[in-house]
Amino acid sequence: MTQQPISLLLCALGGEGGGVLTEWLVGTARHAGYPVQATSIPGVAQRTGATTYYLEVFPTLQSELKGLRPVLGLYPMPGRLDALVSSELLETVRQLSLGHASRDRTLVISSTARTLTTAEKMQLGDGRRDTARLAQLIAAHSQTHHLIDMAELTRQAGTVVSAVLLGCIAASGLLPMKRADYEQVIGGVGSMALASLRGFALGFEAVSAQRQQVNYISQVLSAPPAPSPDVAAAAQAVPAPPTDVAARFPSTLHALITLGCARLTEYQNTAYARRYIDRLQAVLEAERQSDPQGRRGWAVTREMARWLALWMAFDDIVRVADLKSRASRWQRVIGEVKAEDEDLLKLYDHFKPGVPEFAALLPQRLAQRLLAWDRSRMLAGKTPWALPLKIGTHTVTGMLALRLLARLRWLRPHGSRFITEQALIDEWLTAVTQQTAHHWDSGFEIAQCGRLIKGYGSTNERGKDNLLHVVRHLAAAPHFADGTARAAAIAAARLAALSDDAGQALDQTLKQHGAPARPLKAQPIRWVRKPAMKKTT
Structure with missing residues (x-):
């Protein structure tokens, strides 16, 4: 007999029901009459701890084996895994890095949801892993894959992610069990079972829809090309930007500026959103002086559209x-x-x-x-x-x-804060427009310094101090030989400010480029009375 077991590796973070998912799969296989074996492999991951569960199902009914018992493995063999199932995107890639999956054999089912690692949270800048890059790695190291936002499906069903994962596995067609077998094992009595059935159904439908889409694309690619009216209808369904934006800005900026206008209208009023548009118009005019054809995609105006909207909608x-x-x-x-x-x-x-x-x-x-x-x-x-x-x-x-x-x-x-914030914004805006008009790279680097403004309280104040120090002592400094040297200094200062919360790296970088370090801020000294020691007998 040349039939081989079907192997699955299940990966779930702590509290996500990985053990329950394994029990459901084992129970479903036994209910349908297939030999099955499962083992758990405890481990510690980057977040709350991950445990992997390894499962093998022999795709021949027990009744047809005539008393024979297949030998099933206890641990996944590198490159010989049929399916890798994970509830978190980075955890999926971590398992791929261990060599379990192979491009010619493995099906990967993963949630696109992220649970940020401690290292990602500690970064002053955006320390998150690039989601698009993670998805590319999964596509490159799997035969087929299904990436689904299981966190949203879990929220809709009011259950845990293990139920959604079970539905995704059932719809993938990997295992020989039928949908009714899975639903029978989940049960239908009680609110928790009903919620699990809802999650199972949502996961099943999501993977089924992706499989149908892949089949449709394969048919389309194999047939002669033909115009698609659906594409034109979808393009017409995109909401139009405000009149001011459509008339005054290139089309590549419409979507981002429209979001900024909506944010500031909600934050204050339409007049405040118009002020945002007027400020961006000044940036665009400066960028047209140094890049009239927009060969760089109006990147300065794009960066300002993002960071200006966030700064203008400051938290209070x-x-x-x-x-x-x-x-x-x-x-x-x-x-x-x-x-x-x-x-x-x-x-x-x-x-x-x-x-x-x-x-x-x-x-x-x-x-x-x-x-x-x-x-x-x-x-x-x-x-x-x-x-x-x-x-x-x-x-x-x-x-x-x-x-x-x-x-x-x-x-x-x-x-008072509104007036102060607007004055600081205008100072940054003036530096961006002046530098952009004379040297595009310098203006672009100053615009990117908007990412230094984040958080609230002392973190927000520190970010504004860092930005304004860079503007006053690097953007306007006369000692640079040319605009290229100025742009390089601004970029180095920005990266240093994002890499070090204490600001020591920023101060060192400022000195290296001929600018003074940030001034020290006076801090009060608080004297605390030492508590009296209790005498013991």
Whole structure:
């Protein structure tokens, strides 16, 4: 007999039900009458810990073996794996790097969802692995593959990802069991079983749709080419950008600028979005001076469209109150905790606004007095003043408090922080337009410095200080031989600022390019009384 077992390697992070998935597959195979064996391989991955489960199914019914028992393996052999199934994209690639899969044999089923590693979270810049690159690696090291957003399907079904994975495996056609066999093992009694069946169905339909699409594409490629009306209809369905954007900017920038306008209209109003468009128009005019034909894809304006929208929509207590009190947020919480209609759900939000948050909405003169008062307290060795709040968002009074605070957006343009932020934005914008008009590379590097602005509180302030120091001492410095040297210095300073939270790398880079290091900021010294030692007998 030359029939070989079908081998599967299942990879799941901690708490995702990898053991349950293995039990379902073993139970389904036995229910259908096929020999099966499974083993678990404990391990520790980059996140909460991953355990792999190895499964072999012999694709001949036990009744047809005439008393013979196939020998099934306990561990996957490199290059001889029939299927690799994983609930996380980077974990899938990690398993591929171990040599389990092969291009001429292995089917890979993976979720496109990401659970960021500690190393990715620690980066000041965007430390995430490139999702497109990870998908390319999977395609290059598999015979066939199915990449699906299983996190979204899990959320829709109100279950765990193991049920969706089971549906994907069943629809792949790899194993000889029928859909009814899987559903019989899952069962249909109880809310958890029903949720698992919903997740199974969503996973089954997702993989089935991809298989049908692949078959259709194969048929189309083998047939003579013909125009497709669906493509033209899909192109016409793309929403049109605002009139100002369509008339004033190249078509390659429309989508990004439209998103920026929508964000700022929601954040403040249409007048604020028009201010955003006017600022980008100044950047585009400067870029046309150094690159009239747009051979570089209007990259300076594109970068500014992204980072300018994020900076203009800076976080403040009004913004936080608005986000916390939205109906979509309540629905998201219900989905995360999997609350049923008969469940009682209470949601508490903890806030601790300090003097800077309150001063942000006050006029400049009052804000400076309030900040000076808090600064004097800190110089005296006291902690910064803050107001701890615990608001029950599920209550009428709590929701009303947040909604009233969110309605204060009209007060934002009159506040001290708004005025300060706009002045800093204009300083950065002026540097970008001036440098872009004279030397495209220098303007592009300054525009990319917008990625230094992120987070909130001290992180946000530190990012703005770093950006403005680069603008004032590198973008406007007269000691560079040419624009190329200036662009290289700005790029090096930006990368240094993103690589080191303490700023030591940035200071060293600034000195290497003839600029002063960042000035030291005075910090108060707080004396803490040493607690008395208890005498023991």
